[in-house]
Amino acid sequence: MLGTPAPDGWAEPLTGRWPEPGPYGRHIAEPLLDTLELRTDAGCGLAIGPWPRFRYDASGGGGTGVAGETSADGWQPLHFDPAGLTIPALNGRTGRILGVPLPPGIAIAIRPQQLAGRWQPETGRVELAFEARFQLLLAGRSVAPDLQVVTQLGTGEANWQRGPVAGRPLDAEGRGVLVGVALVPPTGEGWLDRFLGLPGEALAVLCCQLKVLPREAGDQRAG
Numbered sequence: 001m002l003g004t005p006a007p008d009g010w011a012e013p014l015t016g017r018w019p020e021p022g023p024y025g026r027h028i029a030e031p032l033l034d035t036l037e038l039r040t041d042a043g044c045g046l047a048i049g050p051w052p053r054f055r056y057d058a059s060g061g062g063g064t065g066v067a068g069e070t071s072a073d074g075w076q077p078l079h080f081d082p083a084g085l086t087i088p089a090l091n092g093r094t095g096r097i098l099g100v101p102l103p104p105g106i107a108i109a110i111r112p113q114q115l116a117g118r119w120q121p122e123t124g125r126v127e128l129a130f131e132a133r134f135q136l137l138l139a140g141r142s143v144a145p146d147l148q149v150v151t152q153l154g155t156g157e158a159n160w161q162r163g164p165v166a167g168r169p170l171d172a173e174g175r176g177v178l179v180g181v182a183l184v185p186p187t188g189e190g191w192l193d194r195f196l197g198l199p200g201e202a203l204a205v206l207c208c209q210l211k212v213l214p215r216e217a218g219d220q221r222a223g
Helices: 190-196 215-222
Strands: 034-040 044-048 054-056 062-067 076-080 095-097 106-120 125-138 147-154 157-160 163-166 175-184 200-212
Touching (some): 125 175
Antiparallel strands (some): 034 200, 044 054, 076 106, 106 125, 125 147
């Protein structure tokens, strides 16, 4: 979810893609040093257009990725295979708006397409390019074109139209908060675009844990 650059200048505003080639692209050069595990937690949030923020419990999601060689300034490139990422759907069990659960039968499935970037283990800073399709479902069936969301998630600050939103660097246990803002384009479906106020900004707040797996565990998962 792209927005104006964060104070440290790493964000690329409204480009729609993470810079390639470069240290944050989809591929990491050999040697691969570490296997990482990403877990998503409760306490997340989503908002789009004029709607209030959804409270979102993303517990149980995540996947494994790889980290490349550490640079001189302490950054490691990261890459997660989108096919191995699981992000829980936003539904009556996981989502609430103004304290009320989503109605039964309504869900928003999240289909990851890209998650790659870098992290700095010493400081806990994380910067990730995230791309996904958000699919509106009614009784398990798609009822509208997918929302295409492209964002840069980070542990810094995101500049949302309603005010800045702060992330939080990873702590000693690898837990932190990633935030990002995107400009979501219209879907072409008139009623949905009017309902969501598209084109418009969307906000993502992701509580998560990122940790390096022991080499043996990582080798087993990779195999």
